[in-house]
Amino acid sequence: xxxxxxxxxxxxxxxxxxxxxxxxxxxxxxxxxxxxxxxxxxxxxxxxxxxxxxxxxxxxxxxxxxxxxxxxxxxxxxxxxxxxxxxxxxxxxxxxxxxxxxxxxxxxxxxxxxxxxxxxxxxxxxxxxxxxxxxxxxxxxxxxxxxxxxxxxxxxxxxxxxxxxxxxxxxxxxxxxxxxxxxxxxxxxxxxxxxxxxxxxxxxxxxxxxxxxxxxxxxxxxxxxxxxxxxxxxxxxxxxxxxxxxxxxxxxxxxxxxx
Amino acid sequence: xxxxxxxxxxxxxxxxxxxxxxxxxxxxxxxxxxxxxxxxxxxxxxxxxxxxxxxxxxxxxxxxxxxxxxxxxxxxxxxxxxxxxxxxxxxxxxxxxxxxxxxxxxxxxxxxxxxxxxxxxxxxxxxxxxxxxxxxxxxxxxxxxxxxxxxxxxxxxxxxxxxxxxxxxxxxxxxxxxxxxxxxxxxxxxxxxxxxxxxxxxxxxxxxxxxxxxxxxxxxxxxxxxxxxxxxxxxxxxxxxxxxxxxxxxxxxxxxxxx
Numbered sequence: 398x399x400x401x402x403x404x405x406x407x408x409x410x411x412x413x414x415x416x417x418x419x420x421x422x423x424x425x426x427x428x429x430x431x432x433x434x435x436x437x438x439x440x441x442x443x444x445x446x447x448x449x450x451x452x453x454x455x456x457x458x459x460x461x462x463x464x465x466x467x468x469x470x471x472x473x474x475x476x477x478x479x480x481x482x483x484x485x486x487x488x489x490x491x492x493x494x495x496x497x498x499x500x501x502x503x504x505x506x507x508x509x510x511x512x513x514x515x516x517x518x519x520x521x522x523x524x525x526x527x528x529x530x531x532x533x534x535x536x537x538x539x540x541x542x543x544x545x546x547x548x549x550x551x552x553x554x555x556x557x558x559x560x561x562x563x564x565x566x567x568x569x570x571x572x573x574x575x576x577x578x579x580x581x582x583x584x585x586x587x588x589x590x591x592x593x594x595x596x597x598x599x600x601x602x603x604x605x606x607x608x609x610x611x612x613x614x615x616x617x618x619x620x621x622x623x624x625x626x627x628x629x630x631x632x633x634x635x636x637x638x639x640x641x642x643x644x645x646x647x648x649x650x651x652x653x654x655x656x
Numbered sequence: 657x658x659x660x661x662x663x664x665x666x667x668x669x670x671x672x673x674x675x676x677x678x679x680x681x682x683x684x685x686x687x688x689x690x691x692x693x694x695x696x697x698x699x700x701x702x703x704x705x706x707x708x709x710x711x712x713x714x715x716x717x718x719x720x721x722x723x724x725x726x727x728x729x730x731x732x733x734x735x736x737x738x739x740x741x742x743x744x745x746x747x748x749x750x751x752x753x754x755x756x757x758x759x760x761x762x763x764x765x766x767x768x769x770x771x772x773x774x775x776x777x778x779x780x781x782x783x784x785x786x787x788x789x790x791x792x793x794x795x796x797x798x799x800x801x802x803x804x805x806x807x808x809x810x811x812x813x814x815x816x817x818x819x820x821x822x823x824x825x826x827x828x829x830x831x832x833x834x835x836x837x838x839x840x841x842x843x844x845x846x847x848x849x850x851x852x853x854x855x856x857x858x859x860x861x862x863x864x865x866x867x868x869x870x871x872x873x874x875x876x877x878x879x880x881x882x883x884x885x886x887x888x889x890x891x892x893x894x895x896x897x898x899x900x901x902x903x904x905x906x907x908x909x910x911x912x913x914x915x
Contacts, residue, residue, distance in 0.1 A: 399662050566906065600828065
C-alpha cells in the first residue's frame with residue numbers, strides 16, 4: 398500500500414475573491430497532473446482565508462474594557478486581544494504574550510488562529526494587518542468537493558490545514574480545521590485485535606494524520622506550497638461521508654482533562 | 657516536490673530477539689524494493705518493544721500501597737497501576753479508568769504507553785500480558801540507522817512511532833517517541849516570511865508530522881503494517897543530525913501551560 402503526497406506547484410499569491418479550486422487545477426496542470434477520483438486535497442488555511450477576504454486591519458479595531466485590561470496583563474496589543482476575544486468562546490490559558498482560547502468553532506488555538514505572517518496589502522503597509530480563520534472551514538472544504546464533482550464528476554476529499562501548537566510537545570504540527578468528502582475520525586470502538594482482544598486504539602484522527610503528513614511539504618506557514626494532493630488514501634467507511642466535517646475531531650469540553 | 661509513503665509488506669509477527677532491520681529488508685525485498693539514501697523508516701513502537709522483549713506479565717507484579725489505593729480510586733487493576741507508576745515520573749491527570757502520566761522518558765502518555773492489544777504469548781494465555789515502551793527508543797532508532805550504514809553505506813532516518821491521544825482533540829495520532837538520523841524539530845526562530853515579517857510558526861515538529869503521516873498506512877495498533885518507508889523527504893539542517901533524538905520534541909514542564 399502506497400500513499401503519494403504531491404506538493405502542488407505554481408500556486409500564485411491568493412487575493413480576495415480568487416477561485417481556489419481553479420488555482421489548484423492550474424497548478425496541477427503546470428505539472429502535467431490533474432485531479433483523480435479519491436484524491437485528498439490538503440489546502441493551507443491561509444489561502445482559504447485570503448480568498449474569503451478574512452483580513453482585519455487593527456487600525457479599525459477598538460479595544461473594549463476587557464481587552465485593555467487583558468492586554469496590559471499579558472503585554473499584548475489590546476486591539477489584537479479584542480480581535481482574539483471576538484473570535485472566541487472563552488479563554489483557556491494566558492501568559493505573557495500568549496492567549497490560548499476556545500475558538501468560536503470549538504478548536505483550542507493560540508490567538509484564535511489569527512495570523513500576522515505571510516500576509517500583506519497592496520501598499521505593503523501591513524504592520525497591523527491580521528487574517529482570521531475562514532468563517533466556516535467545513536463549508537469551504539465542502540465547496541471544493543462539490544466544485545470538483547460538478548466540473549469533473551470526481552469524488553475527492555478536502556482538508557483545510559492549520560499549523561498548531563500542542564500541549565506537552567514542542568513544535569507545530571498540521572491539523573485539520575475543515576474536512577469534507579471523507580471521515581475525519583475513524584471509529585474502531587468495539588473492534589477486536591488480531592488475538593481477539595478489544596482494541597485499545599479505538600479512534601484514529603485520520604484527517605489530522607493527513608494534515609500533518611501534508612504539512613511536511615508546505616513548510617512553515619505554507620512557504621513551500623499551500624496545497625498538497627494525497628493520492629492512494631482509502632478512507633474507512635467511505636459511505637459514511639455525510640456532512641460531519643471536522644466536528645468529530647473536537648473533544649467535548651466535559652471529556653477533556655486538559656481544559 | 658513529492659513524498660511517497662510505502663507500507664512495507666510481509667513483516668512477520670515479531671518475537672523477542674528478532675533483528676528488526678533484517679525483517680524490514682526482507683519485507684522490502686518481497687516487494688521488489690530496497691532501502692535508498694535519505695529514506696526515513698517509520699517503525700511501530702510495538703515491534704521494537706517485542707524484539708526487545710519488553711513483556712511483563714501482571715501475575716508477576718505485586719502492587720504496593722499507592723497502586724492499591726489509586727487502583728481503587730480510578731477502578732483499574734492495581735497491578736497495572738503499579739506497572740504504570742514504575743514506568744513514570746509523575747501522575748499528570750487521573751480519572752475513572754485512566755491514568756495520564758509523565759513517562760520516565762519525558763513523554764506525557766496515557767498508561768505510560770503500556771499496551772495490552774495485539775500481543776500474546778506462546779500459549780495464547782495472555783489476559784495479563786503487557787508490553788512496555790522500549791528502554792531507550794532513541795537508541796533503538798540509532799541502532800537501525802547505524803545498521804543500515806554498516807551494511808549498505810546508506811544514510812537513512814528512523815522514527816519509532818506510537819499512536820497517542822491528545823488534549824482538546826479526539827482520536828489518536830502517530831507521534832515520534834524515538835528519532836535518529838535527522839532533525840526531529842526544525843527550528844525557524846529568527847527566520848522571516850516572504851514579506852519580511854518574523855515568522856510566527858517558528859518550530860516545526862517534523863518527526864511528529866512524519867509519524868502521523870505514516871500512521872495512516874499502519875492502521876490502528878499497526879494492524880495493516882508496522883513499518884512504513886518515506887521516500888523524498890529532505891530534512892532541514894541535514895548536517896545537524898547529532899544525537900539529539902526525540903528530546904527536542906518534549907516540552908519542558910515549566911514551558912507547559914497544560915501540565
